[in-house]
Amino acid sequence: MQLTAGIFKKKAVIIILLVIFTIFLALEAVGFYLASRGHTTISTRKVIGAKSLHELRAKNTILKKRISNLSPKGTYIVVDTAKNSLYLEKEGQILKEVVVSTGSGGILKDPAGNRQWVFDTPRGELTVQSKITSPVWTKPDWAFIEEGEDIPKSYKDRVEEGVLGDYALSLGNGYLIHGTLYTRLLGRNVTHGCIRVGDKDLKELYNTIPIGTKVIIF
Amino acid sequence: MKAFLCFLLALFFAITISTEAMSKNAAGLEDKTLLLESELELAKKPHIYFIFNLKNGEIFLKSRGVMLKEMKIEDMKFWGRPLDTKPRTLLKKSSLFEPKREKIDPEKSKENETTDTSSFEVKALELKDMPTSYRLVFHESIFISIRPKATGIISKLYNTSRYVSWYLSRPILTVWNSIRSKPFTAIYLTVNEEDARYIYWSLTENSESIIYHP
Numbered sequence: 001m002q003l004t005a006g007i008f009k010k011k012a013v014i015i016i017l018l019v020i021f022t023i024f025l026a027l028e029a030v031g032f033y034l035a036s037r038g039h040t041t042i043s044t045r046k047v048i049g050a051k052s053l054h055e056l057r058a059k060n061t062i063l064k065k066r067i068s069n070l071s072p073k074g075t076y077i078v079v080d081t082a083k084n085s086l087y088l089e090k091e092g093q094i095l096k097e098v099v100v101s102t103g104s105g106g107i108l109k110d111p112a113g114n115r116q117w118v119f120d121t122p123r124g125e126l127t128v129q130s131k132i133t134s135p136v137w138t139k140p141d142w143a144f145i146e147e148g149e150d151i152p153k154s155y156k157d158r159v160e161e162g163v164l165g166d167y168a169l170s171l172g173n174g175y176l177i178h179g180t181l182y183t184r185l186l187g188r189n190v191t192h193g194c195i196r197v198g199d200k201d202l203k204e205l206y207n208t209i210p211i212g213t214k215v216i217i218f
Numbered sequence: 219m220k221a222f223l224c225f226l227l228a229l230f231f232a233i234t235i236s237t238e239a240m241s242k243n244a245a246g247l248e249d250k251t252l253l254l255e256s257e258l259e260l261a262k263k264p265h266i267y268f269i270f271n272l273k274n275g276e277i278f279l280k281s282r283g284v285m286l287k288e289m290k291i292e293d294m295k296f297w298g299r300p301l302d303t304k305p306r307t308l309l310k311k312s313s314l315f316e317p318k319r320e321k322i323d324p325e326k327s328k329e330n331e332t333t334d335t336s337s338f339e340v341k342a343l344e345l346k347d348m349p350t351s352y353r354l355v356f357h358e359s360i361f362i363s364i365r366p367k368a369t370g371i372i373s374k375l376y377n378t379s380r381y382v383s384w385y386l387s388r389p390i391l392t393v394w395n396s397i398r399s400k401p402f403t404a405i406y407l408t409v410n411e412e413d414a415r416y417i418y419w420s421l422t423e424n425s426e427s428i429i430y431h432p
Binding site for chain 1: 248388
């Protein structure tokens with residue numbers, strides 16, 4: 001009796017497995033048919049049209065040239081926010097590599113209002129808009145909120161000297177490449193969005209980089 | 219007569235082979251042209267962009283045509299219709315363990331000022347916090363699953379289970395999307411661990427990428 005029940009159970013399991021397998025196969029077949037419908041790059045061919053190999057090669061060369069024309073000319077800066085590295089480059093060649101600190105990614109909410117700040121270093125292409133010697137930090141509202149202090153009404157109370165190093169390169173919207181007092185944190189993501197550089201490297205950057213230099217941040 | 223027939227036959231084969239080769243060459247060039255046209259469109263904008271070159275097994279991170287990072291695709295599985303080469307918007311990044319941004323507490327900052335500064339702990343979102351296993355959802359229902367190359371037994375088992383779930387779900391999702399008159403493409407990419415973290419770090423939602431799969 002037990003033996004019959006065991007065989008029956010085994011049979012039932014096999015049947016269930018077969019049914020599942022058949023359903024999956026059917027789905028796979030239907031899915032494959034649906035997924036491969038229109039399996040040619042017809043749309044691709046329509047866009048380009050029938051052209052000779054010579055024409056296509058010429059078009060490719062022009063397109064490559066147009067893309068390379070969009071690349072920064074002369075010396076430019078590349079910042080890798082994941083590695084906290086800054087590269088001074090020219091025509092794709094790295095001239096200098098510098099350890100930096102970039103945005104922490106932290107979020108600060110204003111307890112008194114609806115404002116919120118995300119401390120990321122902006123990604124994409126920026127431009128060195130101005131060069132500053134002995135920069136002073138005009139503390140924005142978030143700097144006071146973060147420290148749990150009241151926001152001052154006077155401009156004078158916002159100004160702090162000596163925290164940004166000897167030089168700064170402005171990238172616009174309040175973002176700077178500047179010096180730091182916290183050199184042991186270079187190589188870490190600790191800033192409020194600015195790019196912190198060590199004193200020696202900052203001086204070299206300041207002397208090398210003209211206004212208008214492109215800065216690519218990723 | 220026999221010699222003439224042989225000559226004709228040889229000529230026929232030669233023409234067939236060369237025509238085939240020429241048409242393949244032209245198709246390859248057309249695909250490359252489309253890729254370059256799409257890249258030109260993205261390079262005109264001051265943003266960073268990714269090119270998922272599935273044909274050559276490469277991922278490029280670029281801006282203004284400048285190569286910022288090159289990554290290698292270790293393994294690739296593709297399911298769905300061939301994709302048109304054009305810029306595509308990333309709608310969503312989803313992961314089982316999404317990295318959390320640190321919420322700064324002003325009260326704690328005040329406390330830290332009065333305590334010992336030598337025990338300062340960096341609370342930040344860094345590359346090491348990024349997931350290595352996640353899914354990218356692009357416009358037109360294109361799903362790219364990124365998985366790290368398995369190194370140990372546990373990660374091999376985990377990767378196998380993820381692959382099986384991907385494998386089993388793709389026909390069902392195709393049928394489901396077809397009923398809703400929507401396209402569906404599922405891509406499964408295996409890259410090394412650091413590259414997987416890099417892609418998650420650099421690829422932001424609403425950014426544009428090119429998926430090249432002619």
